[in-house]
Every structure is written in C-alpha cells, then in structure tokens.
Amino acid sequence: MNKIYWKNSLHHYGWMSIVLHWFMAVVIIGMYFLGDYMVELDYYDPWYHKGPALHKSMGILLVALLIFRSIWTYSQTQPEPLGGKDGLNKFAKAAHASLYLLILLLLISGYLISTAKGQGINVFDWFELPAILPDSADRGEQSGKIHAILGTVLIFMIALHTVAALVHHFIFKDHTLKRMLWANNVTSNQQPKRN
Ligand code: HEM
Ligand code: HEM
Numbered sequence: 001m002n003k004i005y006w007k008n009s010l011h012h013y014g015w016m017s018i019v020l021h022w023f024m025a026v027v028i029i030g031m032y033f034l035g036d037y038m039v040e041l042d043y044y045d046p047w048y049h050k051g052p053a054l055h056k057s058m059g060i061l062l063v064a065l066l067i068f069r070s071i072w073t074y075s076q077t078q079p080e081p082l083g084g085k086d087g088l089n090k091f092a093k094a095a096h097a098s099l100y101l102l103i104l105l106l107l108i109s110g111y112l113i114s115t116a117k118g119q120g121i122n123v124f125d126w127f128e129l130p131a132i133l134p135d136s137a138d139r140g141e142q143s144g145k146i147h148a149i150l151g152t153v154l155i156f157m158i159a160l161h162t163v164a165a166l167v168h169h170f171i172f173k174d175h176t177l178k179r180m181l182w183a184n185n186v187t188s189n190q191q192p193k194r195n
Contacts, residue, residue, distance in 0.1 A: 005183040008076040015183045017076065020069045024062065025158075028103065031058055032155050035147075057124045059110050066103060082174045095161060102154045109147040116140025
C-alpha cells in the first residue's frame, strides 16, 4: 500500500496541511457569504434564526481548527518558496500571516457581538460557550461594525491570495498550487522542477 504523507517537507505540504487549508478555506468563504446574507433577512424568513445559529456554531468550530492548525503549522517544516525574489517571498509570508490574523480577529469580534447581551453561544446544540464579559449593547454594536469591516478585508485578501496562486500556476508555471493540492513523496532537498 502507498504511504500517506501527513507531514510537510522542505518542498511539499503534507496531507494534514492540505486538508486543513482547503477545508478551512471552504468554511471561511462560506461564513462570509452566510454572514452577508443573514444580516439582510427579515424576521419572518425561516433563516432569520437558523442563519446566525449556523454562522456562530461554524465560527466556534473554526476556532478549534485554527488552534489545531497553528500548532500543526508551528510544529512542521515550512516548505520553501519555489524560487522568486526575496522581497516577494517575504511579502507572501506576510500575506499568509495576515490571513491568520484576520481570521483570529473575526473570531474574537464575532464572539463579542454574540455575547454582548450576556447570552452564551449554543454550538450545534452540543454545548454552550459562556459569555465571559458583562452585557454591553455598545460593545455589541462596535464589534458588529469591526466584524463587518474585517470580513470585507478578509475576502479581499483571499481574492489577492487566489490570484497569486493562479499567477504561480499559469504564468510562472511552478508547483506552488500543485503542492497545496496533492502531497507526494519528494522529501529530498531537490527542488521540484518547473513545468
Ligand atoms: C479562506 C481562504 C484561504 C485562506 C485563509 C488561505 C490561507 C493560506 C495560508 C495561511 C497559507 C500558508 C500555508 C499554511 O499556513 O497553511 C496558504 C497557502 C496556500 N494557499 Fe491558501 N488560503 C485560502 C484560499 C486559497 C485558495 C482559494 C487558493 C487557490 C486557488 C489557495 C492557494 C494556496 C496555495 C497554492 C498555497 C501555498 C503557497 C506556498 O506554497 O507558498 N488558497 N493559504
Ligand atoms: C472567519 C470567520 C467569520 C467570517 C468570515 C464572518 C463574516 C461575517 C459577515 C460578512 C457578516 C455580515 C456583517 C454585516 O454586513 O453586518 C457577519 C455577521 C455576523 N457574524 Fe460573523 N464571521 C465570522 C465568524 C463569526 C463568529 C465566530 C461569530 C460568533 C461566534 C460570528 C457572529 C456574527 C454575528 C452575530 C453577525 C451578525 C452581526 C449583526 O447582526 O450585525 N461571526 N459575519
């Protein structure tokens, strides 16, 4: 049977990083559109309550995934950039870090909106995450504004990140996108060849 490569190597992402990347990407993009959709609903729409309940539960699931992903990423070898100028590689690294930071701030502001009235967050009816701060309508409103701005910045950064991945694939014709799609067994220091 073929070996499954869970761990990263110097030039490749392993399956754990790949699965976490794509699963979280789908959930986060879904969260953006769900958030945008649900705030426009009127009271009699069946999704008026269901939308925020799903948005909040998925948000808490994302907190758990983000913690796990940060620990995993930190414990792994980070694949080296495939060529490219030093300055551009530093920019890419900063862009990845800002994606993590934006997600973290969205999760915090989301928690602050949801708990502003002193109620905890019911997560998929499994358990309730308690509200730890005293009620404050003002904090709820401010966090709502910040959350909306952060969501817009995040979706813009994701678009930029996607364009960068496609430029690597179609213009530079390197393995940047491929190595985030499929883990393989090249663990040596040999740089994968350009197409
Ligand atoms: C919510 C959406 C997304 C987020 C938050 C995100 C975040 C990240 C982060 C943080 C990394 C650095 C590696 C890591 O720490 O896991 C990364 C790598 C990567 N992402 Fe995304 N990503 C998203 C969506 C996408 C999409 C839609 C594409 C392409 C169509 C894409 C393509 C890539 C590629 C190719 C890499 C590897 C870059 C390299 O090897 O230097 N990502 N992504
Ligand atoms: C990556 C994670 C998240 C993204 C991308 C996201 C995105 C959004 C967006 C785009 C909106 C609509 C904002 C507006 O136009 O007013 C929204 C609203 C909302 N989000 Fe999130 N969100 C995330 C995480 C969370 C979490 C973790 C929670 C709570 C635990 C949360 C709670 C809320 C609530 C309560 C609203 C409604 C705010 C209002 O009524 O003004 N969100 N979210």
